[in-house]
Amino acid sequence: MSKLLLVSCCAPCSCAVIAKLAEEKRNFAVLFYNPNIQPAEEYEKRRQENERFCQERNVPFISLEYDPENWLQAVKGFENEPERGERCSVCFHLRLKRAMEYAKENGFDAVSSVLGVSRYKDMAQVNRAAQKASEETGVFYDETNWRKGGLEQQRQQLVKETGMYAQDYFGCPFSVRTPSSICGKSRLSKSI
């Protein structure tokens, strides 16, 4: 069975996919590499919540370095880009490429991600960034649409049922500033 590395941004976005893959007894691990999340306290909250969800299901959880300075350097000049603009493309590419490098060094056959599961994200944009990283690293990217097959509803349900920590902004300092990009708890309860 091929070994999959699932890139996660947070527990609310990844929970239904993790639950599904665990139920199917798939050979997979969850990777958390999110230097876009700032400040550090917020990063730690999301990391711990994601780790807890995985531990409860005996799913391996890999947490890579937290290097926000590297991320800030990469998106320099794109600070004022709108949501779904160039800053987000750079952000997706940086995180997915790092994940693919890890996958290559650690015997994974493919990488997939939940970075586009929120309906406030552009899945095609995530896939484009992933394909670019895939060409650069030689690691296969699995473009499964994790919104489908009832996973969206299951995600909403799991967030409510487990009372998991659900943030009120995407993660980076620039998304906090842009009201249109805030997926607050009231909106979150409707659709994360």
Ligand code: SF4
């Ligand atoms: S809004 Fe989200 S995808 Fe866009 S740069 Fe910020 S953290 Fe990255």
